[in-house]
Structure formats: C-alpha cells, structure tokens
Amino acid sequence: MTYVNPSGEFSRDQRYIATRITADGRDGYPVEPGRYRLVVSRACPWANRAIIVRRLLGLEDVLSMGVAGPTHDERSWTFDLDPGGRDPVLGIERLQEAFLARFPDYDKGITVPAIVDVPTGQVVTNDFAQLTIDLSVEWKKYHRPGAPELYPEHLRERIDRVNEVVFADVNNGVYRAGFAGTQSAYEKAYHRLFDRLDQLSELLSGQRYLAGDTITEADVRLFTTLVRFDAVYHGHFKCNRQKLTELPVLWAYARDLFQTPGFGDTIDFVHIKQHYYEVHRDINPTGIVPAGPELGNWLTEHGREALGGRPFGDGSPPPPPREAEVVPAGHGAAA
Template identity: 85%
Template sequence: MADANPTGEFTRDQRYISTRITEDGRDGYPVEPGRYRLVVSRACPWANRAIIVRRLLGLEDVLSMGVTGPTHDARSWTFDLDPDGRDPVLGIERIQDAYFARFPGYEKGITVPAIVDVPTGQVVTNDFAQITIDLSLEWRKYHRSGAPELYPEHLREQIDKINTSVFSDVNNGVYRAGFATGQEAYEKAYHRLFDRLDKLSELLAGQRYLVGDTITEADVRLFTTLVRFDAVYHGHFKCNRTKLSEMPVLWSYARDLFQTPGFGDTIDFVDIKRHYYIVHANINPTGIVPAGPDLTNWLTPHDRDRLGGRPFGDGTPPPPPKPSELVPPGHGAA
C-alpha cells in the first residue's frame, strides 16, 4: 500500500475498507463472540497494535486470531506458519482469498491486520487505526474483568492529537525515510522523524506515559515502532542518527512498556527481521537477515516507575498469553 512520487517521497495508500464491527451492527456486522477472526502478522507494526490491544482487553476467547508468516509475495500474506499452509479456521492459504470473497478482483492493498467474518469467509475491515479503537469501545461488553481504559472519553482529544503527529512523523515517518527514492525526500523524512522523537523525549522525561498517568492507545501506537527501531529501522531504513538504545528517555520508556504484560510478550524479533530484510528486496537485494542486535538489553531495569503512574489504571494486568499464542522460543528478547 505504498508508492514513491516523482520527487522521491514515499506516500502510503490509505484507502482502507472502512466497514466497522459495532455493537449495534449498523454496517451489517454486529459484535458477536466467535463470529470474527483477526488476521495478523507478528512482523507488522500495524497488526502488532491489534495483537496488543486484543490481549490487554482480554478478547482472546471472543475474537480468534490467525497468524500469517513474516514474509509475503506480491499477491498476499500467506499462512505458512500453519502445518498445512492453511488457516485452521478460515481454511485459506492467503488472506487475499478473504478479500476476494467480498470484493472480487480487489485492487487495493491486501494488508494485515484484517478482520474476517468466519461464516462467509469475507473480509470485513483492514482499517488498522479504527480496529483498535473499536476493540476498546464497541467490544466493551466482552472485555475481561480489569481491562484497562485505553481510549477514555476525557482523554480522547489529547490521544487523537498525539496519535496524528506520531503517525505522520514516526509510525509512517520511518517508512518515508526507508522508501524514499531521492536524497532530498529521504533527508526531509529523516529530520521530521528525529525532530518528533526529540519532542517525545522531552514530553516523556517528566511523565511515564504519553497521555495521562496510564497506558492508552497512544502508547500502543508509539511502542510498535520503537520496538522495531534498532532491529530494523536504524539500519534497513537508514534512520541512523541514533539508535533507540542511545536515546535515554525513549529507551527507558520503551523498555517499561516491553516489560509490561501484553507488550513485550507479543514481540517476535525473528519474524520482524525476516519480514523487512527479505520482503524489501529493493532495499536489501541480498536478502541477508542481520544476526544482531543483542536483544537482552530489553529486559534491563528501566526506572520509569519513579515517575509514578498506574499502567492499567483501576484495572489489572492481563493473564499470560494462551499457550497457542505464545511467541516461539528464541524469537523474543529472553
């Protein structure tokens, strides 16, 4: 879902399927336990948001999850992690089959995360930004006891404001740098990225989380980019002014979240590196996946609790991941 314009600037195709799954079913898709399947790749930062939010809210038993492999071809993400190469619930080899089931010949991006209506096998939505908001608001009836308020009403304006700048300059900013095809376009994206990271460092120097004193949707969105920074974006996307581990405030903030249940236990560094370094053949034509960096530093003390804050507000941490959803041994930071 991307292209470079004549100036060499990367632009993201944001024409997503805007259908929503809502409590009242106004788009034809009411919230129903067991009816839908969230399809993700652990490699993808946009999908990683949905994995984290689903886990924090305790929706595992009402919204099943299918996991594709870390790489894909020009056609689609594939379910090559499953024993027979097919998703065990949807019975398909490629997520594009669910797109085509609803929109024959679908010409826009075949992306994850996507939510599929299991009875029809049709994709409902791939609007990653709306998906996590709706998991917080529309699926509330099915949240676990103690689920945190990730998008509380009194903080939404602040959350939306910071999400806008983080998306433009950081989440998408690393891609604008990495996929730029002109020097000027690359340097423009590079400076926007690090200018924003510096501003975020200033903000987080005095408070534990981005908005308020608890984890919110804003923290989830920033985290999934930060956790990929040293492993991928610093080298592969030429975002190399400084590593995350060389930015003291953001590094401590990211480790704090990583060590919070529901965050680090969703991260598969092996899949992350395989995706970027193998799929982006125009950037890395050899397909060689770097052996580093050393990831054990993600588990070092962060000292962020000195700033106070209550990670889950009045709620509680999520229980450990279901055995079937554990990141494979050796793929995390431990």
C-alpha cells in the same frame, strides 16, 4: 515487488476498507463472540497494535486470531506457519482469498491486521487505526474483568492529537525515510522523524505515558515502532541519527512498556527482521537478515516507576498469553 518511490517521497496508500464491527451492527457486522477472526502477522507494526490491544482487553475468547508468516509476495500474506499452509479456521492459504471473497475486483493493498467474517469467509475491515479503537469501545461488553481503559472519553482529544503526529512523523515517518527515492525526500523524512522523537522525549521525561499516568491507545501505537527501531529502522531504513538505545528517555519508556504484560510478550524479533530484510528486496537485494542486535537489554531496569503512574489505571494486568499464542522460544528478547 518494489517499495521505493524513484521520483522522491513515499506516500502510503491509505485506502482501507472502512466497514466497522460495532455493538449496534450499523454497518451490517454486529459484535458477536466467535463470529470473527483477527488475521495478523507478528512482523507488522500495524498488526502488532491489534495483537496488543486484543490481549490487554482480554478478547481472546471472543475474537480468535490467525497468524500469517513474516514474508509475503505480490499476492498477499500467507498462512505458511499453519499445518498444510492453511488457516485452521478460515481454511485459506492466503489472506487475499478473504478480500476477493467480498470484493472480487479488489485493487488495493491486502494488509494486516484484517478482520474476517468466519461464516462467509469475507474480509470485514483492514482499517488498522479504527480497528483497535473499536476493540476498546464497541467490544467493551466482552472485555475481561480488569481490562484497562485504552481510549477513555476524557482523554480522547489528547490521545487523538498525539496519535496524529506520531503516525505522520514516526509510525509512517520511518517508512517515508526508508522508501524515499531521492536524497532530499529522505533527508526531509529523517529530520521530521528525529525532531518528533526529540519532542516525545521531552514530553515523556516528565510523565510516564503519552497521555498521562496510564497506558492508552497512544502508547500502543508508538511502542510498535520503537520496538522495531534498532532491529530494522536504524539500518534498513537509514534512520540512523541514533539508535533507540542511545535516546535515554525513549529507551527507558520502551523498556517499561516491553516489560509490561501484553507488550513485550507479543514481540517476535525473528519475524520482524525476516519480514523487512527479506521482503524489501529493492532496499536489501541479497535478502540477508542481520544477526544482531543483541536483545537481552530489553529486560534491563528502566526506572520509569519513579514517575509514578498506574499502567492499567483502575484495572489489572492481563494473564500470561495462551499456549497457542506464545511467541516461539528464541524469538523474543531472551534470544
């Protein structure tokens, strides 16, 4: 399984299943408690967004979650963490089975996050960008009391604008550097990434969060890349101008979010490292997973409260994660 584009620049396949689960069910899939299952891997930054948003909004009772293991092969993510290697709700060994149940000739990527219709066992969507926004907007009836407004109407234009550049230069930018097949393609991606991180540092030096004084969808999207930066992207993807810990504003911002309920308690550094270093054998042929970096510094003081802001706006923090969804001991920042 190869990831590097030998001819130069990495281009992400963005052909996702655009079906949406909506309050009015216009695509044939209405929002219904208990009907759907969110399939994720804690290793994946795109899936990590959905884990965080589901948790912040308090959707655990209405949208169950299946967690695939950190590694996969050409066929897809597997449920090797579950007894017997099968998802206990869907009864399948591989996420691929849900995709083929709906599209027998499916020829695109089998990706997480994905939402599966439990009664039919068919995938509904894997459109990760739209998925989290729909959890905020279309599932609003089922949000917990005190759920934050992650995509408030008055900030949507600003959030969308930030998300666009963060995706192009940072979220996908680390992959464009890591999977580049020529020196020039790599250096182009490298400079684009760090130029954008410098701009984000400047923005965040004067405000606590990307869209202002409360956490929004934009912060979720940037966080899942930053939290993987030193553990994976700095070395594995050669994004090594500086570590995150050497970028004072972004490091403080990332720690602020990490220490916010619903963010750091979703992070499994063991799975993150296993995924990248074991799966991308064309970059890391030995499959050896680095022992570092040290992680206790994620829990140090960040000082971002001095900028003011109200993390959850008029809402409140989510309760602690449910026992079945707690990151295993030794896999988080206390490792």
